[in-house]
Amino acid sequence: MKASKGLISLCYKLVEKFITKRSEKSDNSQPDWLNFTSHKFGNWTWSWAYEIHPSTKKYEITDLKPLCPNCSNELISLSDSFSASKCPACNEQFHNITFWVSTEQILASINDMIKNGTYDNKVNPVI
Numbered sequence: 049m050k051a052s053k054g055l056i057s058l059c060y061k062l063v064e065k066f067i068t069k070r071s072e073k074s075d076n077s078q079p080d081w082l083n084f085t086s087h088k089f090g091n092w093t094w095s096w097a098y099e100i101h102p103s104t105k106k107y108e109i110t111d112l113k114p115l116c117p118n119c120s121n122e123l124i125s126l127s128d129s130f131s132a133s134k135c136p137a138c139n140e141q142f143h144n145i146t147f148w149v150s151t152e153q154i155l156a157s158i159n160d161m162i163k164n165g166t167y168d169n170k171v172n173p174v175i
């Protein structure tokens with residue numbers, strides 16, 4: 049009788065340890081939407097990164113850039129907000145990239161997709 053009681057408390061301790069370890073692990077793990085770093089908005093595929101803001105400690109979307117439809121390189125902006133852009137790899141220039149969808153709308157869409165869980169984090173930028 050005494051032995052079985054000891055065994056039960058040992059099992060309980062192991063479970064307790066296991067749960068603590070698991071919760072510690074989940075606290076340290078990063079949200080899986082951090083892998084969601086590219087998506088096609090309108091005719092263009094855009095890529096971006098995430099950065100933790102130093103004062104708010106919240107993730108922010110940074111480096112939002114359209115990708116070249118020829119070679120998937122990040123385009124260099126020749127005007128405000130990538131309306132006209134150039135590919136540094138194949139040298140082709142593109143215009144009216146943000147004519148239908150502005151960068152503000154894209155940022156809002158990314159935020160919505162993360163919030164609603166409708167993002168696809170399996171799609172990574174084709175670089």
Ligand SMILES: [Zn+2]
Nearest residue numbers: 116119135138
């Ligand atoms: Zn290119």
